[in-house]
Amino acid sequence: MGSHPQDQEFKFPLDLGAPPGSLEGRAPPIDNGLDVPDPSRYYTPEFMAKECQQLWPRVWILAAVTADIREPGDFTLYEHGHEEFIVARQDDGSIKSFYNSCPHRGNRVCQTDRGTVDSFTCPFHSWKFGCDGKLQEIVDKETFNAKLVGHRPGLSEVRTEVLAGLVFINMDGNAPPLKEWMGLPEGYLEAYEMDTMNLVRHTRSEWKSNWKTGVDIFYESYHLPHVHPQTQGSIEEFSQVDLYKNGFGRMIMWFGIKSHRHEVEDERELDEGVKIMLRDAGIDPDFYDGKVHETRRDIQVAKRERAKRLGIGSADRLTDGQLSDGWITGLFPNVQMGMHAEGVFIMRFVPHATDPERFYYDNILLYRHVDDPNYDVPTWMAMPDGLDLTGETRPEIERWPSGEEPGIGPVLMQDYEAVEHIQRGLRSRGFKGPLWGEQEARIRHFHRELDRYLDGEK
Amino acid sequence: MTAHRRPVARLADLPVDSNKAYKLDGHSVLLCHTKSGIFAVDNRCTHQLATLEGGRMRGNHLFCPKHGARFDLRDGSTVGTLAKAPIRTYEVFLEGEDILVDLSGADASMESKKP
Numbered sequence A: 001m002g003s004h005p006q007d008q009e010f011k012f013p014l015d016l017g018a019p020p021g022s023l024e025g026r027a028p029p030i031d032n033g034l035d036v037p038d039p040s041r042y043y044t045p046e047f048m049a050k051e052c053q054q055l056w057p058r059v060w061i062l063a064a065v066t067a068d069i070r071e072p073g074d075f076t077l078y079e080h081g082h083e084e085f086i087v088a089r090q091d092d093g094s095i096k097s098f099y100n101s102c103p104h105r106g107n108r109v110c111q112t113d114r115g116t117v118d119s120f121t122c123p124f125h126s127w128k129f130g131c132d133g134k135l136q137e138i139v140d141k142e143t144f145n146a147k148l149v150g151h152r153p154g155l156s157e158v159r160t161e162v163l164a165g166l167v168f169i170n171m172d173g174n175a176p177p178l179k180e181w182m183g184l185p186e187g188y189l190e191a192y193e194m195d196t197m198n199l200v201r202h203t204r205s206e207w208k209s210n211w212k213t214g215v216d217i218f219y220e221s222y223h224l225p226h227v228h229p230q231t232q233g234s235i236e237e238f239s240q241v242d243l244y245k246n247g248f249g250r251m252i253m254w255f256g257i258k259s260h261r262h263e264v265e266d267e268r269e270l271d272e273g274v275k276i277m278l279r280d281a282g283i284d285p286d287f288y289d290g291k292v293h294e295t296r297r298d299i300q301v302a303k304r305e306r307a308k309r310l311g312i313g314s315a316d317r318l319t320d321g322q323l324s325d326g327w328i329t330g331l332f333p334n335v336q337m338g339m340h341a342e343g344v345f346i347m348r349f350v351p352h353a354t355d356p357e358r359f360y361y362d363n364i365l366l367y368r369h370v371d372d373p374n375y376d377v378p379t380w381m382a383m384p385d386g387l388d389l390t391g392e393t394r395p396e397i398e399r400w401p402s403g404e405e406p407g408i409g410p411v412l413m414q415d416y417e418a419v420e421h422i423q424r425g426l427r428s429r430g431f432k433g434p435l436w437g438e439q440e441a442r443i444r445h446f447h448r449e450l451d452r453y454l455d456g457e458k
Numbered sequence B: 001m002t003a004h005r006r007p008v009a010r011l012a013d014l015p016v017d018s019n020k021a022y023k024l025d026g027h028s029v030l031l032c033h034t035k036s037g038i039f040a041v042d043n044r045c046t047h048q049l050a051t052l053e054g055g056r057m058r059g060n061h062l063f064c065p066k067h068g069a070r071f072d073l074r075d076g077s078t079v080g081t082l083a084k085a086p087i088r089t090y091e092v093f094l095e096g097e098d099i100l101v102d103l104s105g106a107d108a109s110m111e112s113k114k115p
Helices: A045-054 A213-218 A274-278 A290-312 A311-315 A320-324 A412-424 A439-455
Strands: A062-064 A076-081 A083-089 A094-101 A114-116 A120-121 A129-131 A134-136 A157-163 A167-172 A197-206 A242-243 A247-253 A328-333 A335-338 A343-351 A360-369 B005-010 B018-024 B027-035 B039-043 B062-063 B070-072 B089-095 B100-104
Touching: A045 A343, A045 A439, A062 A076, A062 A083, A094 A157, A094 A167, A134 A343, A134 B062, A134 B070, A157 A328, A197 A412, A213 A343, A213 A360, A213 A412, A242 A439, A242 B039, A242 B100, A274 A290, A290 A320, B005 B018, B005 B027, B027 B100
Parallel strands: none
Antiparallel strands: A062 A167, A076 A083, A076 A114, A083 A094, A120 A129, A129 A134, A157 A167, A197 A360, A242 A247, A247 A328, A328 A335, A335 A343, A343 A360, B005 B100, B018 B027, B027 B039, B039 B089, B062 B070, B089 B100
16 A cells, blocks of 8 residues: 555555455445436435335434443433434443333423433323333322233333444344344444543534435545535545445545645645644644655554553554544444544434434544543544543533534534535436445445335345 | 531531432522532422432532433533523531531532532
8 A cells, every 4th residue: 555645546446455354454346236216215205204114113223322321320312203212221231222202191201311310200290210111100000090000011112232332222123133234344343442432522403404415425525625625635535435234334534644636736835734633643743844645654653652652552453544544434324433543423314303304413422531631632523622521521412403503613514504405406306316426335335225125125 | 607607417427429408497408429529509400399319410410310400510500401490509618527508608609618
């Protein structure tokens, strides 16, 4: 593998040259054909209803991260379409999930995003349930006929499994075991040790498009120089694209280097974005004497040395590429994770309860706290000041009223604005369906898998 | 000012990570001992008026044991969307092993003053 695009013929498809079979290695190609799907999948209530019946109940859905519910009694809610789930840590350390619906009259039993409790009391008539979902108390029980409540109705449980610090639920209970269903190579998620990171920020904003329009824009880096031109000096937009089984996929994005498309007039003139990334790695850009094509490699070396000095053991288990790059990882159907040595950005594309042209964009930021004055949060993570990085205080979910611009940082705002225009355009009578190219292979792979659920193949 | 300080409990009665309610002038006041100090607040949740005693604590936060409403013990402010109004806080002092509460000051800084 060359250290920079200009050291080799730089073209797509990109192959970083890592050994086949390794986590970084290029996955064997999958032929998903060249079909052009009907764009109605992005806006009709009929297609949305089909997803509600045939997709969501049958897949594993990311409902929580273990970092958010570390101790017995800790719980968090996950709202998905018209459903809502309570995900709670049990006394024995396991995790259970329940529909957040009181068996008495259906009221939402728990009405706060997260917390820690001994029991859940429904605010309507104070029926009380343990963290294990079991009924503990019916107020005025003697006024109920035993035929109605003799079976001691508790909260309805949802099948729950945990992998690599991620908590998944499966509504119909018939999905294959999570590990079998997970399309990523064995050890891929575990390598980042997400269970030892802290959840430091969680935002939920309403975006004006179908949830799949959201998935699609984040599933390719083809749009980077056009929607996010400011990233050209510090991120390479040609990615290694890997397709895995069951609709999963990954793209490796090089961070800390000028894009191959970005003109280099002076090989010692560094982009401001790269300077920031050098500084984040502990290199003073004012005294840096490397050339533009050496920055990514030097960032890797600096991070490796710093990790050794500070005793950050997790870095030993990551490749050099993982220290500098983003492994942008898609979990079918509605999650994409930007995986980095310092932290993981989890993006969840959550369908709206009733409107196929709205979705909720969840951004959950996991961060590995390093308690050392010589270690700072990477600037590009765009974390607002004042966040508790230690894991001591669990943050509330930040929300914005519908229509109000969310405070999610300038790069994500560019995507936020873009999806509205995409959504409006793909409804046009003149639009015949998406023409996905090779850089967009992950999108085709995702839709192909979606169709397997909706067509009854899966 | 010191006339309003009332001895309420002994330190030994209130281990770290516990809370206990005391009746003071007809007021139910909750003493909360967290790792960062001792705090005194009204023992009544502003969400649905449940007693807060027995609620779990994390960092500087207290969770109502009934519906999970969350409050910052330092100033009584709400965290999250469930409770709309803050809980009242009282200033806490330590004299030797005695925990004293000043019932007159409701809005002053509530960080406990450890010797």
